Amino acid sequence: MAKVVVKDLHKSYGDNEVLKGLNLEVQDNEVVCMIGPSGSGKSTFLRCLNDLEVPTKGQIVISGYDLSDKGTNINLVRENIGMVFQHFNLFPHLTVLQNITLAPIQLKKASKEAAEKTARDLLDTVGLGDKADAMPKSLSGGQKQRVAIARALAMNPKIMLFDEPTSALDPEMVGDVLDVMKDLAAKGMTMIVVTHEMGFAKEVADRVVFMADGLIQETGKPEDVFDHPQSPRLQDFLNKVINV
Amino acid sequence: MKKWQIAVVMLLAAFGSWFGLNTQAQAKTYTIATDTTFAPFEFQAKGGTYKGIDIDILKAIAKKEHINYKLKAISFGAAVQQLSANQVDGVIAGMNITPERKQTFDFSNAYYTSGVVMAVAKGSKIKNFSQLKGKTVALKTGTAGATYAKSIQSKYGFKIKYFNDSNNMYNDVKVGNSAACFEDYPVMSYGIKNGIALKIVSKQYEAGDYGFAVKKGKNAVLLKKFNKGLKAIKADGQYKKIVDKYLHSSESSLTGETASSRTFIGLFTQNLSTIGSGLWMTLELTIISIILATIMGLILGVLGVMPGKLGPAISSTIIYIFRGMPLMVLAFFIYIGFPDLIGHGFKIPAFVAGMITLMLNEGAYTGAFVKGGFQAVDDGQMEAARSLGLPYWTAMRKVIMPQGIRIMIPSFINQFIITLKDTSILSVIGIVELTQTGTLIIARNFEGFKIWLMIAIIYLIIITLLTWLSNWVQRRIN
Ligand SMILES: Nc1ncnc2c1ncn2[C@@H]1O[C@H](COP(=O)(O)OP(=O)(O)O)[C@@H](O)[C@H]1O
Ligand SMILES: [Mg+2]
Numbered sequence: 001m002a003k004v005v006v007k008d009l010h011k012s013y014g015d016n017e018v019l020k021g022l023n024l025e026v027q028d029n030e031v032v033c034m035i036g037p038s039g040s041g042k043s044t045f046l047r048c049l050n051d052l053e054v055p056t057k058g059q060i061v062i063s064g065y066d067l068s069d070k071g072t073n074i075n076l077v078r079e080n081i082g083m084v085f086q087h088f089n090l091f092p093h094l095t096v097l098q099n100i101t102l103a104p105i106q107l108k109k110a111s112k113e114a115a116e117k118t119a120r121d122l123l124d125t126v127g128l129g130d131k132a133d134a135m136p137k138s139l140s141g142g143q144k145q146r147v148a149i150a151r152a153l154a155m156n157p158k159i160m161l162f163d164e165p166t167s168a169l170d171p172e173m174v175g176d177v178l179d180v181m182k183d184l185a186a187k188g189m190t191m192i193v194v195t196h197e198m199g200f201a202k203e204v205a206d207r208v209v210f211m212a213d214g215l216i217q218e219t220g221k222p223e224d225v226f227d228h229p230q231s232p233r234l235q236d237f238l239n240k241v242i243n244v
Numbered sequence: 245m246k247k248w249q250i251a252v253v254m255l256l257a258a259f260g261s262w263f264g265l266n267t268q269a270q271a272k273t274y275t276i277a278t279d280t281t282f283a284p285f286e287f288q289a290k291g292g293t294y295k296g297i298d299i300d301i302l303k304a305i306a307k308k309e310h311i312n313y314k315l316k317a318i319s320f321g322a323a324v325q326q327l328s329a330n331q332v333d334g335v336i337a338g339m340n341i342t343p344e345r346k347q348t349f350d351f352s353n354a355y356y357t358s359g360v361v362m363a364v365a366k367g368s369k370i371k372n373f374s375q376l377k378g379k380t381v382a383l384k385t386g387t388a389g390a391t392y393a394k395s396i397q398s399k400y401g402f403k404i405k406y407f408n409d410s411n412n413m414y415n416d417v418k419v420g421n422s423a424a425c426f427e428d429y430p431v432m433s434y435g436i437k438n439g440i441a442l443k444i445v446s447k448q449y450e451a452g453d454y455g456f457a458v459k460k461g462k463n464a465v466l467l468k469k470f471n472k473g474l475k476a477i478k479a480d481g482q483y484k485k486i487v488d489k490y491l492h493s494s495e496s497s498l499t500g501e502t503a504s505s506r507t508f509i510g511l512f513t514q515n516l517s518t519i520g521s522g523l524w525m526t527l528e529l530t531i532i533s534i535i536l537a538t539i540m541g542l543i544l545g546v547l548g549v550m551p552g553k554l555g556p557a558i559s560s561t562i563i564y565i566f567r568g569m570p571l572m573v574l575a576f577f578i579y580i581g582f583p584d585l586i587g588h589g590f591k592i593p594a595f596v597a598g599m600i601t602l603m604l605n606e607g608a609y610t611g612a613f614v615k616g617g618f619q620a621v622d623d624g625q626m627e628a629a630r631s632l633g634l635p636y637w638t639a640m641r642k643v644i645m646p647q648g649i650r651i652m653i654p655s656f657i658n659q660f661i662i663t664l665k666d667t668s669i670l671s672v673i674g675i676v677e678l679t680q681t682g683t684l685i686i687a688r689n690f691e692g693f694k695i696w697l698m699i700a701i702i703y704l705i706i707i708t709l710l711t712w713l714s715n716w717v718q719r720r721i722n
Contacts, residue, residue, distance in 0.1 A: 021705045052627055079633035089628035102642060103632035148628075155632055 002047065003159060003190050006214040009058035011044055017041045018044050020044040020214035021058070031191045033201040033222070036211035045211070046161045049192070050081045063158055064076025076234075079107065082152030086164040088144040090139055091149070095125070097132040100151045105132050109155065123149040126180050146180055153184075160184065198239060202226060210234045274313040274333040274466055276302065277323035281409045284434040285338040285454075286317065288684040292518045297430075298336045301355060302456075305473030311466065312447050317684075318594075318674030321386050322580075329584045333463050333592055334470075338428060340452040345464045348464075351455035352470045356430075356487070359448025360392045363432050364418055364424045366441045373446075375423075382413045382422035389426030392450045393542040408672075410590045411686050414440050428492060430433035448589055508694050510630040515685050515695075522681025523702060529595070529677060533602035534660055540603055541610025545648075546640065548615035559611060566608035571669045575601040578671040598670040607662045608654075617652035618644055650721065655716040662705050678702060 004026040008203045011019040026032050034042050047053040048062060052076045053142055060067040065077045091099050100119035104110045110118065123129050126146040136144060145165055152160060162181065166174040176201050185191060185204045195201060200206055200220055208225040210218040210233075218225060218234050229235045254451075278286045280489055286296035293316055302316035316323075316332060326332045328348050328572055338358075341351045364370045370379075373396060380403045383390040390406070397404060405422055407413040410431065416422045418441050427435075429448050433596075436442055456470050477483045548559035566574070579597035583590045592600075621644050671680035682699040686692050 047627075050631055052630065064289040075633045077637050078631060081385070081631070085624060085628060087624055089624035091625065091628070091643055091647075093650070103629075103634055106638050107633055108640060151632070154592075 002026060003030070003063060004192070005059070005061040006049075007059040008058045009045070009048060009060065011041070011048060011053060011056075012056045014124060017056075018214055019048070020203055021054070022214075024209065024216065024219075026190060026192060029188045029190055031185045031189075031193065031204055032207050032209055033205040034192065034194045034209045034211055035196065035198075035201065036217075036238070038087040040211045041214045043163050046083070046163050046192065046194060050083055070162065075107075079103075079109075079155050079163050080162075082149075082155060082157035082160045084145070084152055084162045084165050086161065086167050088136075088141070088148045088168075090144055090148060092136050094122050094136075095132070096128070096134050096139070096147050099136065099147060100154045103151075104154050107195045115154070119150070119154055122153055123147075126150050126184070127176065140173060141169045142176045145169065145173075145177045149177075149180055149184075159190045159192070162191065162195065164194050164196070166195065166197060198226065198241065199234055211238070212237070245641045250309040272312050274311060274463070275316055275331075276313045276334045276336060277316045277318055278328055278335070279320040279323060279337040279615070280317045280680075281411055281686075282320065282338050282431060283410075283438070284430060288317070288518070290682075292521065294486070297486055297490050298338060300489075301474070301477070301483065302336050304477045304482050304486065305470055308476050309473040311469055311473075315331075316674065317676075319672070320384070321408060322672065322674050324386055325580050326577075327457060327459055329580050330462070330589050331583060332581065334456060334458045334466060336456045338431070338454050340391075341455040342388075342391070344459070346460075348460055349457040350460050350464070350467055351457050353474060354453030354455055354465055355474055356428050356429045356454040357451055358454065359451040360389045360426050361429045361432055362426055362446040363414075363417065363444050364438075365420060366443055368423070368443075368445075369594040370423055371445050373400045376400050379423035379673065380405050380421065382407060382416045382425040383408055384408070384413050384425075384427070385412040387426075388428060388450065388452050391427040410435070410456070411692070412682070414442060415692055417442060426538055430566060434491070478627055494524075494562070506691065508698070508717050511685075511691055511694050512698060518681055518685060519678070519702070522678040523706075524677040525676060527706070528666050529598055529602065529670065530660075532599055533606060533667070534663050536599065536603040537606035537610050537659070537663065538656070540607030541614050544607065544611025545614025545618055548611065549618045549644075551636070554555055559615065563608045563611050563615075566604045567612065569605070570603065571605050571666055572672055574605055575670055575673050594670075594673050594675050597673060598667075598675050601616070601664060601670065604662060606666065606687060608660060609662070610659055613652055613655040613659075614648070617648040617655070620651050621647045653718050653721065655712065657718070660710055660714060664707060664710065665703070682686045 002025040004024070006022055006024040008114055010017065010020050011024040022045060032043070033072060035139065036042055044053060048055050055068070062077055065072050067074070067077065085120060091102065093207065094102065097119050100122060101112070101115040104115040104118070105112055109115070120129065120132060121131055126149060128143060128146055128150070131139065131143065131147070136147070139147065165181070166177050169177065174197070181191070181193070181200070182204055193205070205222050207219060208222050209216055210225060212233050218229065218231050225234070227237055250289045281287060282296070284296055285298040286294055289295040290631065294315060299315070302313070314390035318326070323332070323335045323337055327335045339345070341354060345351070361374070370376065377400060381393055382405050383393050385406050385408060402423070402440050405416065410427065413425050414435060417425045421584060425442075432442070432444055436444070456467070457510065458467050474483075521595070547555040550556065555634070574596065578601050579592060579594060583592055625643050625647065626639055629643040630636070634642070667677050671677060671683065672706065678699060682695050686695050
């Protein structure tokens with residue numbers, strides 16, 4: 001069974017219908033990149049996947065857990081989904097190490113010692129082994145985002161959601177973050193990545209999904225989507241993005 | 245709206261039943277209220293004990309009739325209100341027997357007869373009522389002087405300004421804010437003999453009788469004993485001895501103070517124990533109230549940012565009500581209004597009422613800025629915490645609260661200082677804290693400037709210490 005199954009997903013804020021009936025399946029180990037104009041509902045979609053937003057209608061099944069089922073323990077599902085935000089959202093009152101160990105320790109996933117050991121290993125993998133005791137505010141944007149990725153990975157998630165992880169970064173920082181994500185993909189992590197980094201999408205994605213106006217307009221292999229866009233909507237979007 | 249009301253009523257009822265039981269167990273001891281500043285009938289002597297004609301007569305009668313009683317010195321207005329609300333058993337406070345008062349109270353036989361006089365500043369040219377036209381007259385609420393002045397107000401065309409104690413009234417006349425005051429003759433002449441710079445310019449009007457009062461239909465036994473005792477002390481000469489002692493001597497001979505003790509330092513050392521106990525009461529009230537208000541504020545703040553509608557609605561309603569109500573009104577409501585509502589002789593000790601008052605008022609203010617502090621934390625923080633699988637309360641405790649509370653620290657320090665200052669308002673329900681201590685000392689020695697300066701300095705010292713302590717805590721947290 002697919003890792004993520006989304007059926008006829010609707011989401012409205014008052015009269016404003018943001019998601020208008022999305023259908024998507026993501027398989028184990030698959031990397032899906034989502035592209036689309038701003039305001040098309042990409043963030044809203046990702047937030048629905050870990051219940052930060054409650055859908056108005058439709059069904060979401062993650063690793064066999066139906067989110068709309070009242071009996072589903074949402075905190076348990078969330079432990080299996082790591083999320084990385086555009087603005088990092090590190091906890092400013094905690095050190096880098098404490099940011100990473102907070103959830104594992106609070107949720108009794110590991111002893112303090114074991115959690116710190118895992119955290120240091122993760123910091124090594126994202127190239128920040130020397131920053132364990134730093135406060136977030138002393139880090140650059142790229143470093144913050146890598147800490148945020150390490151923090152999400154510390155819960156040992158089965159799926160990772162990325163919402164424009166490099167959009168808030170200075171250009172020279174983007175590469176370090178994308179490298180970490182590429183490594184993760186290579187290790188077989190199931191990933192849904194909202195991004196405007198076309199290069200990354202071409203290189204890493206198994207599939208690219210184009211969203212506009214609250215609907216998935218087109219989906220396919222990266223080379224098909226980027227080189228042979230079918231809908232005028234997508235052609236238009238790609239023109240704009242490439243010309244920037 | 246409904247829910248919090250029920251909660252408040254239940255809380256107060258719980259307090260009430262507890263104290264209700266307590267007082268029943270010692271029902272033989274009567275609580276008799278008196279005024280704080282009505283020399284020579286009642287005034288505080290050195291060391292904080294009360295003296296005066298009323299006090300001594302009561303003592304002599306109680307001894308003759310074996311009455312157990314506890315004296316409670318509060319303002320005259322509060323004493324009368326508390327008697328009608330059943331908070332005290334009797335009042336002896338130079339209280340005139342009037343037909344109006346007889347509607348609500350039963351009086352003893354008259355124990356003293358006195359008339360109302362007009363007094364003006366020493367240098368004043370005012371000699372009769374017609375010269376008062378367009379001027380302001382100072383009156384003390386609830387006194388015979390006030391009633392008389394009110395009755396002639398339209399005839400002579402003066403304005404009226406009310407005070408809660410005699411000393412402030414005298415002072416207003418002395419400094420010239422008011423042209424005259426109306427006061428019972430023995431009180432006025434005693435004050436003048438003791439250095440108040442006023443003079444009596446009228447004869448005695450509306451001679452009236454002072455009586456000991458109980459609530460109508462209640463405490464008939466006590467009243468009977470009082471009358472019997474009064475007769476006895478008149479017969480054996482004790483009564484005359486008491487009255488003569490107070491009307492024919494100056495304050496210093498009664499309180500044991502000497503002229504050398506009228507310097508700032510002298511006054512301070514003289515009144516050290518009185519000021520000390522007032523200060524202690526202020527600190528006790530402040531500390532307990534700060535703790536309770538902080539707990540209440542944190543609860544209101546957390547409720548205020550809870551998901552859903554109910555929590556925020558409860559929080560804003562409570563904040564709205566208790567922040568909007570003047571502290572004094574709240575204090576009177578809890579101390580006098582609430583027991584009245586419950587009935588059945590329900591009583592709340594002044595200290596507890598004061599504590600609840602401060603808790604509700606300061607707690608509402610605290611709740612407002614705690615809520616604001618939590619809201620000031622970026623939404624992304626809660627989302628990041630929840631996305632890691634942390635339950636709401638864990639995310640609140642470990643991520644939102646530590647950041648929010650940092651934002652709030654300056655507001656907390658500010659609120660602590662306000663709480664300390666607000667304790668002074670509780671003097672209206674008879675709590676003898678630092679400010680009330682000042683009033684009491686001045687009522688006896690008339691050294692307004694020096695004593696208020698002393699009290700002000702003490703407040704500033706505590707506030708400075710409190711600020712230092714808070715800053716130290718702030719540095720530790722950051
Ligand atoms: N909490 C919210 N309340 C109301 N409207 C929202 C909220 N979040 C998002 N929206 C609206 O939903 C639409 C889609 O937003 P979003 O999912 O952030 O788009 P994208 O991530 O594709 O740029 C936008 O029009 C936005 O204004
Ligand atoms: Mg977005």
